[in-house]
Amino acid sequence: MANPIELYFDFSSPYGYFATTQIEALAAKHGREVLWRPYLMGAALKVMNAPPNVHYPLKGDYVRHDFARTARWLGVPFKLPQPFPVATVGACRAYYWAEGKNPKRAKELAMALYKAYFVEGIDISDPENVIKVCAGAGLFPEAVRAGMNEPAVKERLKTVTDEALARGIFGSPFIVVDGEQFWGTDRLAQVDRWLAEGGF
Amino acid sequence: MANPIELYFDFSSPYGYFATTQIEALAAKHGREVLWRPYLMGAALKVMNAPPNVHYPLKGDYVRHDFARTARWLGVPFKLPQPFPVATVGACRAYYWAEGKNPKRAKELAMALYKAYFVEGIDISDPENVIKVCAGAGLFPEAVRAGMNEPAVKERLKTVTDEALARGIFGSPFIVVDGEQFWGTDRLAQVDRWLAEGGF
Numbered sequence: 519m520a521n522p523i524e525l526y527f528d529f530s531s532p533y534g535y536f537a538t539t540q541i542e543a544l545a546a547k548h549g550r551e552v553l554w555r556p557y558l559m560g561a562a563l564k565v566m567n568a569p570p571n572v573h574y575p576l577k578g579d580y581v582r583h584d585f586a587r588t589a590r591w592l593g594v595p596f597k598l599p600q601p602f603p604v605a606t607v608g609a610c611r612a613y614y615w616a617e618g619k620n621p622k623r624a625k626e627l628a629m630a631l632y633k634a635y636f637v638e639g640i641d642i643s644d645p646e647n648v649i650k651v652c653a654g655a656g657l658f659p660e661a662v663r664a665g666m667n668e669p670a671v672k673e674r675l676k677t678v679t680d681e682a683l684a685r686g687i688f689g690s691p692f693i694v695v696d697g698e699q700f701w702g703t704d705r706l707a708q709v710d711r712w713l714a715e716g717g718f
Numbered sequence: 719m720a721n722p723i724e725l726y727f728d729f730s731s732p733y734g735y736f737a738t739t740q741i742e743a744l745a746a747k748h749g750r751e752v753l754w755r756p757y758l759m760g761a762a763l764k765v766m767n768a769p770p771n772v773h774y775p776l777k778g779d780y781v782r783h784d785f786a787r788t789a790r791w792l793g794v795p796f797k798l799p800q801p802f803p804v805a806t807v808g809a810c811r812a813y814y815w816a817e818g819k820n821p822k823r824a825k826e827l828a829m830a831l832y833k834a835y836f837v838e839g840i841d842i843s844d845p846e847n848v849i850k851v852c853a854g855a856g857l858f859p860e861a862v863r864a865g866m867n868e869p870a871v872k873e874r875l876k877t878v879t880d881e882a883l884a885r886g887i888f889g890s891p892f893i894v895v896d897g898e899q900f901w902g903t904d905r906l907a908q909v910d911r912w913l914a915e916g917g918f
Contacts, residue, residue, distance in 0.1 A: 562776060565775050565776060566774045566775055566776055566777060568768075568774065568777075574766045574768065575765050575766055576762060576765060576766055576883070576886055576887075576888035577766060577768075577888055577889075579886055580886060580888070580899065580901055583899070584901070587908070587918075588908075590918055591908055591911070591918060683776070686776055686779055686780060687776075688776035688777055688780070689777075699780065699783070701780055701784070702904065704902065704904035704905070705904070707907070708787070708788075708791055711791070718787075718790055718791060
Protein backbone atom coordinates (compact mmCIF):
# COMPACT_ATOMS: atom_id res chain seq x y z
CA MET A 519 0.00 0.00 0.00
CA ALA A 520 1.37 3.40 -0.99
CA ASN A 521 1.97 6.01 1.71
CA PRO A 522 -1.03 8.16 2.57
CA ILE A 523 -0.92 11.79 1.49
CA GLU A 524 -0.80 14.15 4.48
CA LEU A 525 -2.91 17.31 4.42
CA TYR A 526 -2.04 19.89 7.06
CA PHE A 527 -4.46 22.78 7.40
CA ASP A 528 -5.77 25.40 9.80
CA PHE A 529 -9.53 25.66 10.35
CA SER A 530 -9.27 29.44 9.94
CA SER A 531 -7.61 29.21 6.51
CA PRO A 532 -9.71 29.72 3.36
CA TYR A 533 -7.06 28.03 1.22
CA GLY A 534 -7.07 25.10 3.67
CA TYR A 535 -10.84 24.88 3.23
CA PHE A 536 -10.45 24.91 -0.55
CA ALA A 537 -7.89 22.09 -0.37
CA THR A 538 -10.24 19.87 1.63
CA THR A 539 -12.75 20.14 -1.21
CA GLN A 540 -10.18 18.87 -3.76
CA ILE A 541 -7.73 16.50 -2.10
CA GLU A 542 -9.80 13.33 -1.74
CA ALA A 543 -10.70 13.13 -5.43
CA LEU A 544 -7.08 13.83 -6.38
CA ALA A 545 -5.78 11.14 -4.00
CA ALA A 546 -8.38 8.61 -5.16
CA LYS A 547 -7.30 9.16 -8.77
CA HIS A 548 -3.85 7.89 -7.75
CA GLY A 549 -5.07 5.17 -5.38
CA ARG A 550 -3.95 7.05 -2.27
CA GLU A 551 -5.53 7.71 1.09
CA VAL A 552 -5.33 11.11 2.81
CA LEU A 553 -4.49 11.79 6.45
CA TRP A 554 -6.10 15.07 7.52
CA ARG A 555 -3.98 17.00 9.96
CA PRO A 556 -5.58 20.20 11.27
CA TYR A 557 -2.98 22.14 13.26
CA LEU A 558 -2.42 25.56 14.75
CA MET A 559 -0.78 27.57 11.99
CA GLY A 560 -0.45 30.46 14.43
CA ALA A 561 2.44 28.56 16.04
CA ALA A 562 4.31 28.71 12.72
CA LEU A 563 3.49 32.40 12.22
CA LYS A 564 4.97 33.04 15.68
CA VAL A 565 8.22 31.27 14.69
CA MET A 566 8.30 33.35 11.48
CA ASN A 567 7.37 36.54 13.35
CA ALA A 568 4.73 37.04 10.65
CA PRO A 569 1.16 38.31 10.98
CA PRO A 570 -1.75 36.59 9.21
CA ASN A 571 -1.85 37.55 5.50
CA VAL A 572 -4.95 39.71 5.90
CA HIS A 573 -3.18 41.95 8.42
CA TYR A 574 -0.54 43.12 5.94
CA PRO A 575 -0.90 46.39 4.04
CA LEU A 576 -1.29 45.69 0.29
CA LYS A 577 -1.29 41.88 0.62
CA GLY A 578 -4.28 41.96 2.96
CA ASP A 579 -6.58 43.53 0.37
CA TYR A 580 -5.29 41.22 -2.35
CA VAL A 581 -5.83 37.97 -0.46
CA ARG A 582 -9.38 38.98 0.54
CA HIS A 583 -10.13 39.37 -3.17
CA ASP A 584 -8.26 36.18 -4.08
CA PHE A 585 -10.12 34.08 -1.50
CA ALA A 586 -13.44 34.83 -3.19
CA ARG A 587 -12.08 34.51 -6.72
CA THR A 588 -10.39 31.19 -5.99
CA ALA A 589 -13.66 29.91 -4.48
CA ARG A 590 -15.44 30.81 -7.74
CA TRP A 591 -12.57 29.26 -9.72
CA LEU A 592 -13.05 25.98 -7.85
CA GLY A 593 -16.83 26.28 -7.75
CA VAL A 594 -17.13 26.08 -3.96
CA PRO A 595 -19.33 28.32 -1.77
CA PHE A 596 -17.45 30.90 0.28
CA LYS A 597 -18.11 34.06 2.25
CA LEU A 598 -15.34 35.68 4.30
CA PRO A 599 -16.59 35.52 7.91
CA GLN A 600 -16.25 38.07 10.67
CA PRO A 601 -14.25 37.76 12.85
CA PHE A 602 -11.42 36.51 10.66
CA PRO A 603 -9.02 34.89 11.30
CA VAL A 604 -9.93 33.17 14.54
CA ALA A 605 -8.34 30.75 17.02
CA THR A 606 -9.12 27.14 16.17
CA VAL A 607 -7.94 25.21 19.22
CA GLY A 608 -11.48 23.99 20.00
CA ALA A 609 -12.19 22.96 16.41
CA CYS A 610 -8.91 21.03 16.22
CA ARG A 611 -9.51 19.29 19.55
CA ALA A 612 -13.03 18.26 18.45
CA TYR A 613 -11.49 16.91 15.24
CA TYR A 614 -8.87 14.79 16.99
CA TRP A 615 -11.37 13.49 19.51
CA ALA A 616 -13.68 12.47 16.63
CA GLU A 617 -10.78 10.99 14.67
CA GLY A 618 -10.08 8.68 17.59
CA LYS A 619 -13.62 7.36 17.18
CA ASN A 620 -13.88 7.23 13.38
CA PRO A 621 -11.35 8.80 10.98
CA LYS A 622 -13.77 8.90 8.03
CA ARG A 623 -16.52 10.60 10.03
CA ALA A 624 -13.91 13.00 11.43
CA LYS A 625 -13.25 14.23 7.87
CA GLU A 626 -16.96 14.90 7.45
CA LEU A 627 -16.86 16.83 10.72
CA ALA A 628 -13.92 18.88 9.45
CA MET A 629 -15.90 19.72 6.30
CA ALA A 630 -18.86 20.69 8.48
CA LEU A 631 -16.65 22.98 10.60
CA TYR A 632 -15.28 24.65 7.48
CA LYS A 633 -18.79 25.04 6.06
CA ALA A 634 -20.02 26.54 9.32
CA TYR A 635 -17.24 29.12 9.31
CA PHE A 636 -16.70 29.91 5.62
CA VAL A 637 -20.23 29.46 4.27
CA GLU A 638 -22.57 30.14 7.19
CA GLY A 639 -20.37 32.65 9.04
CA ILE A 640 -20.52 30.82 12.39
CA ASP A 641 -17.64 31.80 14.68
CA ILE A 642 -15.89 28.47 15.28
CA SER A 643 -13.49 30.02 17.79
CA ASP A 644 -16.41 29.63 20.27
CA PRO A 645 -16.29 26.06 21.65
CA GLU A 646 -20.09 26.08 22.02
CA ASN A 647 -20.41 26.67 18.28
CA VAL A 648 -17.95 23.85 17.62
CA ILE A 649 -20.09 21.57 19.77
CA LYS A 650 -23.22 22.59 17.83
CA VAL A 651 -21.52 21.78 14.53
CA CYS A 652 -20.44 18.43 15.98
CA ALA A 653 -24.02 17.74 17.04
CA GLY A 654 -25.18 18.52 13.50
CA ALA A 655 -22.60 16.02 12.24
CA GLY A 656 -24.06 13.29 14.44
CA LEU A 657 -22.08 13.45 17.68
CA PHE A 658 -23.46 13.73 21.20
CA PRO A 659 -22.84 17.28 22.43
CA GLU A 660 -21.90 16.24 25.95
CA ALA A 661 -19.52 13.59 24.64
CA VAL A 662 -17.80 16.18 22.41
CA ARG A 663 -17.58 18.67 25.26
CA ALA A 664 -15.89 16.10 27.47
CA GLY A 665 -13.72 14.85 24.59
CA MET A 666 -12.41 18.35 23.82
CA ASN A 667 -11.15 18.51 27.41
CA GLU A 668 -9.42 15.15 27.48
CA PRO A 669 -5.70 15.56 28.20
CA ALA A 670 -4.83 13.02 25.49
CA VAL A 671 -6.78 15.04 22.90
CA LYS A 672 -5.10 18.29 23.94
CA GLU A 673 -1.74 16.55 23.80
CA ARG A 674 -2.52 15.14 20.35
CA LEU A 675 -3.06 18.62 18.90
CA LYS A 676 0.11 19.89 20.53
CA THR A 677 2.09 16.95 19.16
CA VAL A 678 0.71 17.36 15.61
CA THR A 679 1.53 21.09 15.67
CA ASP A 680 5.03 20.57 17.11
CA GLU A 681 5.74 17.84 14.55
CA ALA A 682 4.51 20.08 11.72
CA LEU A 683 6.93 22.83 12.70
CA ALA A 684 9.77 20.33 13.19
CA ARG A 685 9.14 19.14 9.61
CA GLY A 686 9.25 22.71 8.28
CA ILE A 687 5.51 23.02 7.75
CA PHE A 688 4.22 26.58 8.19
CA GLY A 689 1.17 27.22 5.97
CA SER A 690 -2.30 26.01 5.10
CA PRO A 691 -2.84 23.88 3.16
CA PHE A 692 0.44 21.99 3.33
CA ILE A 693 0.46 18.71 1.45
CA VAL A 694 3.08 16.00 1.93
CA VAL A 695 3.51 13.24 -0.68
CA ASP A 696 6.15 10.61 0.14
CA GLY A 697 8.12 13.26 2.04
CA GLU A 698 7.80 15.95 -0.65
CA GLN A 699 6.13 19.12 0.65
CA PHE A 700 3.74 21.37 -1.30
CA TRP A 701 2.36 24.61 0.09
CA GLY A 702 -0.95 25.96 -1.18
CA THR A 703 -4.06 24.96 -3.06
CA ASP A 704 -2.25 26.33 -6.10
CA ARG A 705 0.28 23.48 -5.86
CA LEU A 706 -2.35 20.76 -6.42
CA ALA A 707 -1.44 20.51 -10.11
CA GLN A 708 2.16 19.82 -9.08
CA VAL A 709 0.91 17.27 -6.51
CA ASP A 710 -1.06 15.56 -9.28
CA ARG A 711 2.02 15.25 -11.48
CA TRP A 712 4.20 14.17 -8.55
CA LEU A 713 1.75 11.36 -7.78
CA ALA A 714 1.55 10.32 -11.43
CA GLU A 715 5.29 10.32 -12.09
CA GLY A 716 6.74 9.69 -8.64
CA GLY A 717 8.51 13.03 -8.76
CA PHE A 718 9.75 15.38 -11.46
CA MET B 719 -7.89 46.33 -29.68
CA ALA B 720 -8.17 44.66 -26.28
CA ASN B 721 -6.20 46.10 -23.35
CA PRO B 722 -2.67 44.82 -22.98
CA ILE B 723 -1.93 42.51 -20.08
CA GLU B 724 0.43 44.10 -17.59
CA LEU B 725 3.20 41.98 -16.07
CA TYR B 726 4.90 43.47 -13.01
CA PHE B 727 8.03 41.67 -11.82
CA ASP B 728 11.28 42.12 -9.95
CA PHE B 729 14.53 41.06 -11.62
CA SER B 730 15.55 39.30 -8.39
CA SER B 731 12.38 37.17 -8.27
CA PRO B 732 12.51 33.52 -9.46
CA TYR B 733 8.72 33.43 -9.81
CA GLY B 734 8.92 36.64 -11.86
CA TYR B 735 11.48 34.94 -14.12
CA PHE B 736 9.20 31.93 -14.49
CA ALA B 737 6.28 34.18 -15.46
CA THR B 738 8.28 35.84 -18.23
CA THR B 739 8.79 32.41 -19.79
CA GLN B 740 5.02 31.77 -19.91
CA ILE B 741 3.14 35.04 -20.32
CA GLU B 742 3.70 35.83 -24.00
CA ALA B 743 2.35 32.48 -25.24
CA LEU B 744 -0.63 32.79 -22.91
CA ALA B 745 -1.37 36.33 -24.07
CA ALA B 746 -0.98 35.42 -27.74
CA LYS B 747 -3.50 32.60 -27.31
CA HIS B 748 -6.06 35.25 -26.37
CA GLY B 749 -4.92 37.87 -28.90
CA ARG B 750 -3.41 40.12 -26.26
CA GLU B 751 -0.18 42.06 -25.97
CA VAL B 752 1.86 42.20 -22.77
CA LEU B 753 3.39 45.28 -21.16
CA TRP B 754 6.41 44.25 -19.11
CA ARG B 755 6.83 46.31 -15.97
CA PRO B 756 9.94 45.52 -13.94
CA TYR B 757 9.75 47.36 -10.63
CA LEU B 758 11.40 47.45 -7.24
CA MET B 759 9.46 44.96 -5.13
CA GLY B 760 11.59 45.98 -2.16
CA ALA B 761 9.52 49.17 -1.97
CA ALA B 762 6.40 47.05 -1.39
CA LEU B 763 8.17 44.84 1.17
CA LYS B 764 9.09 48.03 3.04
CA VAL B 765 5.44 49.14 3.14
CA MET B 766 4.46 45.66 4.39
CA ASN B 767 7.37 45.59 6.87
CA ALA B 768 8.13 42.15 5.45
CA PRO B 769 11.51 40.56 4.67
CA PRO B 770 12.12 38.67 1.42
CA ASN B 771 10.63 35.14 1.56
CA VAL B 772 14.00 33.43 1.79
CA HIS B 773 14.84 35.32 4.99
CA TYR B 774 11.96 33.77 6.96
CA PRO B 775 12.47 30.73 9.20
CA LEU B 776 10.52 27.74 7.80
CA LYS B 777 9.25 29.55 4.67
CA GLY B 778 12.81 30.33 3.55
CA ASP B 779 13.78 26.66 3.22
CA TYR B 780 10.48 25.83 1.54
CA VAL B 781 10.68 28.49 -1.15
CA ARG B 782 14.28 27.59 -2.03
CA HIS B 783 13.04 24.05 -2.69
CA ASP B 784 9.93 25.29 -4.51
CA PHE B 785 11.91 27.58 -6.84
CA ALA B 786 13.84 24.59 -8.24
CA ARG B 787 10.82 22.29 -8.35
CA THR B 788 8.66 24.90 -10.11
CA ALA B 789 11.45 25.43 -12.65
CA ARG B 790 11.43 21.67 -13.37
CA TRP B 791 7.62 21.75 -13.46
CA LEU B 792 7.74 24.42 -16.15
CA GLY B 793 10.77 22.97 -17.89
CA VAL B 794 12.93 26.09 -17.60
CA PRO B 795 16.59 26.19 -16.54
CA PHE B 796 17.23 27.57 -13.05
CA LYS B 797 19.96 27.69 -10.44
CA LEU B 798 19.55 29.80 -7.31
CA PRO B 799 22.33 32.39 -7.52
CA GLN B 800 24.51 33.79 -4.77
CA PRO B 801 24.03 36.48 -3.61
CA PHE B 802 20.23 36.24 -3.52
CA PRO B 803 18.12 38.32 -3.49
CA VAL B 804 19.88 41.38 -4.90
CA ALA B 805 19.07 45.01 -5.66
CA THR B 806 17.86 45.46 -9.22
CA VAL B 807 17.83 49.22 -9.71
CA GLY B 808 20.47 49.03 -12.45
CA ALA B 809 18.72 46.18 -14.29
CA CYS B 810 15.41 48.06 -14.20
CA ARG B 811 16.98 51.29 -15.45
CA ALA B 812 18.66 49.45 -18.32
CA TYR B 813 15.29 47.90 -19.16
CA TYR B 814 13.42 51.21 -19.26
CA TRP B 815 16.17 52.88 -21.25
CA ALA B 816 16.01 50.02 -23.78
CA GLU B 817 12.20 50.08 -23.80
CA GLY B 818 12.36 53.71 -24.87
CA LYS B 819 14.33 52.55 -27.93
CA ASN B 820 12.46 49.35 -28.80
CA PRO B 821 9.87 47.66 -26.53
CA LYS B 822 10.20 44.25 -28.20
CA ARG B 823 13.99 44.20 -27.92
CA ALA B 824 13.64 45.38 -24.32
CA LYS B 825 11.73 42.18 -23.50
CA GLU B 826 14.59 40.16 -24.98
CA LEU B 827 16.96 42.14 -22.80
CA ALA B 828 14.82 41.37 -19.72
CA MET B 829 14.98 37.66 -20.58
CA ALA B 830 18.75 37.96 -20.99
CA LEU B 831 19.06 39.64 -17.57
CA TYR B 832 17.00 36.89 -15.95
CA LYS B 833 19.06 34.22 -17.70
CA ALA B 834 22.28 35.87 -16.59
CA TYR B 835 21.15 35.87 -12.96
CA PHE B 836 19.09 32.69 -12.63
CA VAL B 837 20.89 30.41 -15.08
CA GLU B 838 24.46 31.70 -15.28
CA GLY B 839 24.73 33.05 -11.72
CA ILE B 840 25.91 36.51 -12.78
CA ASP B 841 25.31 39.12 -10.08
CA ILE B 842 23.04 41.63 -11.83
CA SER B 843 23.12 44.01 -8.88
CA ASP B 844 26.49 45.12 -10.31
CA PRO B 845 25.79 47.76 -13.00
CA GLU B 846 28.88 46.63 -14.92
CA ASN B 847 27.38 43.14 -15.22
CA VAL B 848 24.08 44.66 -16.39
CA ILE B 849 25.99 46.55 -19.06
CA LYS B 850 27.75 43.34 -20.19
CA VAL B 851 24.40 41.57 -20.50
CA CYS B 852 23.07 44.52 -22.49
CA ALA B 853 26.10 44.32 -24.78
CA GLY B 854 25.40 40.63 -25.31
CA ALA B 855 21.83 41.57 -26.25
CA GLY B 856 23.08 43.95 -28.93
CA LEU B 857 23.34 47.33 -27.23
CA PHE B 858 26.35 49.62 -27.16
CA PRO B 859 27.87 49.45 -23.65
CA GLU B 860 28.62 53.15 -23.46
CA ALA B 861 25.10 54.03 -24.62
CA VAL B 862 23.60 51.80 -21.92
CA ARG B 863 25.90 53.23 -19.26
CA ALA B 864 24.80 56.75 -20.17
CA GLY B 865 21.16 55.67 -20.51
CA MET B 866 21.06 54.14 -17.04
CA ASN B 867 22.07 57.52 -15.66
CA GLU B 868 19.52 59.60 -17.56
CA PRO B 869 17.23 61.45 -15.12
CA ALA B 870 14.19 60.53 -17.23
CA VAL B 871 15.07 56.82 -16.99
CA LYS B 872 15.55 57.03 -13.22
CA GLU B 873 12.27 58.89 -12.93
CA ARG B 874 10.50 56.29 -15.08
CA LEU B 875 11.47 53.46 -12.69
CA LYS B 876 10.41 55.52 -9.70
CA THR B 877 7.05 56.29 -11.32
CA VAL B 878 6.38 52.67 -12.28
CA THR B 879 7.21 51.51 -8.72
CA ASP B 880 5.11 54.25 -7.09
CA GLU B 881 2.18 53.47 -9.40
CA ALA B 882 2.46 49.75 -8.64
CA LEU B 883 2.19 50.39 -4.91
CA ALA B 884 -0.66 52.87 -5.42
CA ARG B 885 -2.53 50.13 -7.33
CA GLY B 886 -1.98 47.63 -4.51
CA ILE B 887 0.73 45.65 -6.30
CA PHE B 888 3.27 44.10 -3.94
CA GLY B 889 4.63 40.81 -5.39
CA SER B 890 6.38 39.28 -8.37
CA PRO B 891 4.97 38.32 -10.75
CA PHE B 892 1.85 40.46 -10.56
CA ILE B 893 -0.40 40.21 -13.60
CA VAL B 894 -3.15 42.69 -14.40
CA VAL B 895 -5.90 41.80 -16.88
CA ASP B 896 -8.47 44.52 -17.55
CA GLY B 897 -7.96 45.79 -13.99
CA GLU B 898 -8.12 42.35 -12.36
CA GLN B 899 -4.98 41.54 -10.39
CA PHE B 900 -3.33 38.12 -10.09
CA TRP B 901 -0.31 37.42 -7.89
CA GLY B 902 2.03 34.57 -8.72
CA THR B 903 3.03 32.23 -11.50
CA ASP B 904 0.56 29.83 -9.89
CA ARG B 905 -2.32 32.11 -10.89
CA LEU B 906 -1.62 31.77 -14.63
CA ALA B 907 -4.37 29.13 -14.97
CA GLN B 908 -6.83 31.65 -13.48
CA VAL B 909 -5.49 34.33 -15.84
CA ASP B 910 -6.09 31.95 -18.76
CA ARG B 911 -9.72 31.41 -17.76
CA TRP B 912 -10.24 35.11 -17.02
CA LEU B 913 -9.03 35.96 -20.52
CA ALA B 914 -11.19 33.26 -22.11
CA GLU B 915 -14.39 34.13 -20.24
CA GLY B 916 -13.91 37.81 -19.44
CA GLY B 917 -14.04 37.01 -15.72
CA PHE B 918 -15.53 34.30 -13.56
